[in-house]
Amino acid sequence: MAELRTERLVLRAWRDSDRDPWAAMNADPEVRRYFPDVLTPELSDASVRRFQADLDRRGWGWWAVEVVSTGEFIGFTGLDPAEDDMPFTGVEAGWRLARTAWGHGYATEAAQAALTFGFESLALPEILAVTTATNLRSQAVMRRLGMTHDPADDFDDVNVPAGPLRRNVVYRRAAALGAAGRRAVTRRP
Numbered sequence: 001m002a003e004l005r006t007e008r009l010v011l012r013a014w015r016d017s018d019r020d021p022w023a024a025m026n027a028d029p030e031v032r033r034y035f036p037d038v039l040t041p042e043l044s045d046a047s048v049r050r051f052q053a054d055l056d057r058r059g060w061g062w063w064a065v066e067v068v069s070t071g072e073f074i075g076f077t078g079l080d081p082a083e084d085d086m087p088f089t090g091v092e093a094g095w096r097l098a099r100t101a102w103g104h105g106y107a108t109e110a111a112q113a114a115l116t117f118g119f120e121s122l123a124l125p126e127i128l129a130v131t132t133a134t135n136l137r138s139q140a141v142m143r144r145l146g147m148t149h150d151p152a153d154d155f156d157d158v159n160v161p162a163g164p165l166r167r168n169v170v171y172r173r174a175a176a177l178g179a180a181g182r183r184a185v186t187r188r189p
């Protein structure tokens with residue numbers, strides 16, 4: 001599988017030692033503020049197994065993120081194909097960091113590496129990012145990545161109970177230039 005390096009971070013395979021800090025993050029109501037609920041340690045562990053299986057199978061996905069200077073695991077960032085029941089298709093970028101890792105530019109730095117991988121190694125014409133309309137920190141990451149939002153893409157996620165978490169926004173960024181030097185397709189019909 002691919003391992004991505006940035007100035008301060010490495011996006012790498014998941015390790016057993018990530019499981020406890022990952023479970024602690026997923027039990028933090030602030031980290032899970034824009035999700036329907038916090039995760040039990042069992043569900044948190046199951047997500048690690050799923051993420052690593054995806055990385056093993058296709059070489060990319062939700063990578064574990066580590067701060068190189070300290071060796072500290074701080075969460076995940078990466079790329080994943082949109083779920084079938086979403087009103088869009090394509091590959092999504094996403095991020096979730098422990099609260100202590102917020103406010104350092106780590107999410108944007110890690111996601112920039114994931115986007116570069118997606119455009120250059122996977123030749124994706126476009127990368128999306130989706131979050132609740134209320135998750136302004138995540139939307140700020142999207143804008144820092146050069147992604148843009150069209151209100152016409154906003155949608156209600158019917159998998160989420162009615163309430164403030166149901167409305168979602170979609171941000172998009174197109175690959176600058178395709179390998180053939182042509183501007184890539186940015187929107188599907």
Ligand SMILES: CC(C)(COP(=O)(O)OP(=O)(O)OC[C@H]1O[C@@H](n2cnc3c(N)ncnc32)[C@H](O)[C@@H]1OP(=O)(O)O)[C@@H](O)C(=O)NCCC(=O)NCCS
Nearest residue numbers: 031034095096097102103104105106107108130131137138
């Ligand atoms: C979404 C999330 C990853 C954003 O984290 P974040 O720390 O706000 O975003 P970044 O890592 O890009 O950091 C940007 C901040 O670091 C600051 N910063 C500090 N040092 C920096 C540096 N060296 N380089 C860049 N930015 C730096 C920036 O000024 C910015 O601060 P601001 O928020 O006060 O404007 C985080 O809030 C999170 O994990 N939330 C819970 C999970 C979640 O909701 N995920 C998204 C679901 S779709």
